[in-house]
Amino acid sequence: xxxxxxxxxxxxxxxxxxxxxxxxxxxxxxxxxxxxxxxxxxxxxxxxxxxxxxxxxxxxxxxxxxxxxxxxxxxxxxxxxxxxxxxxxxxxxxxxxxxxxxxxxxxxxxxxxxxxxxxxxxxxxxxxxxxxxxxxxxxxxxxxxxxxxxxxxxxxxxxxxxxxxxxxxxxxxxxxxxxxxxxxxxxxxxxxxxxxxxxxxxxxxxxxxxxxxxxxxxxxxxxxxxxxxxxxxxxxxxxxxxxxxxxxxxxxxxxxxxxxxxxxxxxxxxxxxxxxxxxxxxxxxxxxxxxxxxxxxxxxxxxxxxxxxxxxxxxxxxxxxxxxxxxxxxxxxxxxxxxxxxxxxxxxxxxxxxxxxxxxxxxxxxxxxxxxxxxxxxxxxxxxxxxxxxxxxxxxxxxxxxxxxxxxxxxxxxxxxxxxxxxxxxxxxxxxxxxxxxxxxxxxxxxxxxx
Numbered sequence: 461x462x463x464x465x466x467x468x469x470x471x472x473x474x475x476x477x478x479x480x481x482x483x484x485x486x487x488x489x490x491x492x493x494x495x496x497x498x499x500x501x502x503x504x505x506x507x508x509x510x511x512x513x514x515x516x517x518x519x520x521x522x523x524x525x526x527x528x529x530x531x532x533x534x535x536x537x538x539x540x541x542x543x544x545x546x547x548x549x550x551x552x553x554x555x556x557x558x559x560x561x562x563x564x565x566x567x568x569x570x571x572x573x574x575x576x577x578x579x580x581x582x583x584x585x586x587x588x589x590x591x592x593x594x595x596x597x598x599x600x601x602x603x604x605x606x607x608x609x610x611x612x613x614x615x616x617x618x619x620x621x622x623x624x625x626x627x628x629x630x631x632x633x634x635x636x637x638x639x640x641x642x643x644x645x646x647x648x649x650x651x652x653x654x655x656x657x658x659x660x661x662x663x664x665x666x667x668x669x670x671x672x673x674x675x676x677x678x679x680x681x682x683x684x685x686x687x688x689x690x691x692x693x694x695x696x697x698x699x700x701x702x703x704x705x706x707x708x709x710x711x712x713x714x715x716x717x718x719x720x721x722x723x724x725x726x727x728x729x730x731x732x733x734x735x736x737x738x739x740x741x742x743x744x745x746x747x748x749x750x751x752x753x754x755x756x757x758x759x760x761x762x763x764x765x766x767x768x769x770x771x772x773x774x775x776x777x778x779x780x781x782x783x784x785x786x787x788x789x790x791x792x793x794x795x796x797x798x799x800x801x802x803x804x805x806x807x808x809x810x811x812x813x814x815x816x817x818x819x820x821x822x823x824x825x826x827x828x829x830x831x832x833x834x835x836x837x838x839x840x841x842x843x844x845x846x847x848x849x850x851x852x853x854x855x856x857x858x859x860x861x862x863x864x865x866x867x868x869x870x871x872x873x874x875x876x877x878x879x880x881x882x883x884x885x886x887x888x889x890x891x892x893x894x895x896x897x898x899x900x901x902x903x904x905x906x907x908x909x910x911x
Contacts, residue, residue: 488609491700494691495609496622498558498602501565501688502595503629504636507769508680509534509588510741511637511762513863514748518658518758519647519673520581524749528867531741533585535859537592538599545600546850547713554605555700561597562692564590569685576678579670587681594688599853604846609701627773634769636680638762645673648758716844720851725902729836730851732898736828738858739799739891742866743821744768746884749870750818753881754811764815768822775826789903792831796896799824803889807882814882821888828895835902862887 484492509530517527549557568591575583606622642648646669647658658669720726744765751761775795783791802824805817833852840848869875869884876883 482610484610488701490698492606492609492622494695494698495558495602495605496625498562498598498691499622499625500629500632501684501691502598503626503631504633504684505565505591505595505629506633507630507744508633508637508641508684510745511634511642511748511758511765512677513745513867514752514758514761515642515645515648515673515677516581516584518656519645519670521659522581524867524870525864526581526867528745528863529581529585530588531745531863532860533589534592535737535741535856535861537589538596539854539857539860540589541593541596542600542850542854542856543847545597546847548597549601549604550713550846554601554608555695557597557601558605559692559696561594561601562688562695563594564597565594566685566688566692568592568594569681569688572678572681572685576674579674591681596853600850604849627769627776630769631766631773634762634766638759638766641676641680642759642762644676645758647673650757713847716847719841719844720848723840725838725905726836726840726848728898728901729832730855732832732895733829733836733852733855734858734861735891735894736825736832736858737856738862739888739895740825740829741859742863742885742888743803743818743825745863746866746870746881747815747818750806750815750881753879754815764819768819771820772822772826775823776830779827787903787906788827788831789835789899789906791827791899792835793896793899793903795824795827796892796899799828799892800889800896803885803892806885807889810879810882818885832895832898835898862891 513524513527513530516522516530517524520527545557545561548560568587568589571587571590572584575587602622647656649657651657658666661669747765747768748758748761751764752758756764779791779795786794799821802817802821806814806821808814809817833849836852837845837848866884866887869887870881872880874880
């Protein structure tokens with residue numbers, strides 16, 4: 461996930477350019493490169509998992525609601541482990557937090573081997589749950605670690621540079637899903653009318669196909685587990701600065717929690733982040749079901765997901781550039797309005813135009829996570845940042861809570877005479893309305909001098 465919104469000219473990494481201070485001191489450069497490479501790892505895991513919901517729905521012959529438990533397990537891991545990770549880092553060091561994150565990531569990935577062998581959907585969910593324990597540790601450790609590797613005046617630029625590698629992992633995950641996993645799923649073969657034929661096969665034929673397809677789903681996770689294991693060894697053997705959470709000795713967790721709770725902008729920002737992540741996961745997960753309703757196979761539908769991610773990246777750069785002239789709170793409001801309009805299009809328009817509207821939502825989602833993150837933490841005290849950031853990471857639980865509800869709506873087939881898959885996008889629409897209001901209210905606070 462991205463956590464920074466400001467735009468800066470490209471600075472020198474280890475020296476001064478045009479009078480600018482050192483972005484990354486030479487003594488921290490190798491550490492910076494290693495930790496930055498981790499940002500791609502959780503981007504890969506996030507975006508190879510989204511299309512697995514539709515794959516499991518067909519292969520395991522379960523409802524969309526049950527299949528979306530994949531997302532409940534994946535993002536539930538963040539909710540479970542973000543706060544323990546932050547408390548752990550306050551006591552120990554960022555490096556130890558990173559190593560624990562990588563270890564849990566690898567364990568979760570390798571558990572796909574017995575899960576595929578046993579052909580148990582619940583086992584896959586447990587594997588993802590453990591894997592995201594690792595992602596929670598990584599996100600809670602790596603972001604502040606990057607901020608601490610140099611002068612505080614350069615911390616935002618340093619994090620911007622590191623965050624640029626997150627979309628690389630995301631697009632890699634999408635590409636693996638689109639060009640390696642989904643096209644090789646035998647369970648997604650269709651007849652001349654575009655209907656999946658898996659449900660019409662005999663139990664013996666289904667068993668053979670299930671064994672094959674679960675192996676196809678398993679292999680990318682095992683491969684990334686091996687990469688993670690290599691990174692664990694490299695980082696474990698590398699001497700790194702022993703840094704802890706900022707000012708961890710100067711304040712208790714209880715005091716920090718009290719201050720955060722009484723900070724209205726922060727408190728509402730956490731809720732806005734929960735709803736944003738919920739909307740993001742619903743939009744990116746159920747593009748495949750939306751396209752399936754139009755007779756488009758999963759592999760082709762996943763390419764629409766790649767287009768959506770590309771629009772998101774474009775929107776991020778464009779939005780960041782616009783922030784030179786437009787306050788990020790106002791821009792959050794405007795992008796919220798744009799996302800709401802596109803979501804209405806996905807709800808109200810049948811056919812390909814509805815799919816186009818659904819894909820275009822990603823253009824407006826682009827700046828939301830980092831903007832909400834930045835606005836929420838803007839007036840948080842420095843010594844409270846570690847736990848404050850952890851709650852914003854924990855807000856990723858939104859991706860666990862609402863997709864099953866949307867899956868339940870999709871299972872209804874028709875709602876009030878309208879395709880249920882269209883109607884189900886009322887849920888992200890509600891999320892975008894709240895985000896728009898959050899942007900508006902925080903912008904009004906700035907204008908009136910309240911914040």
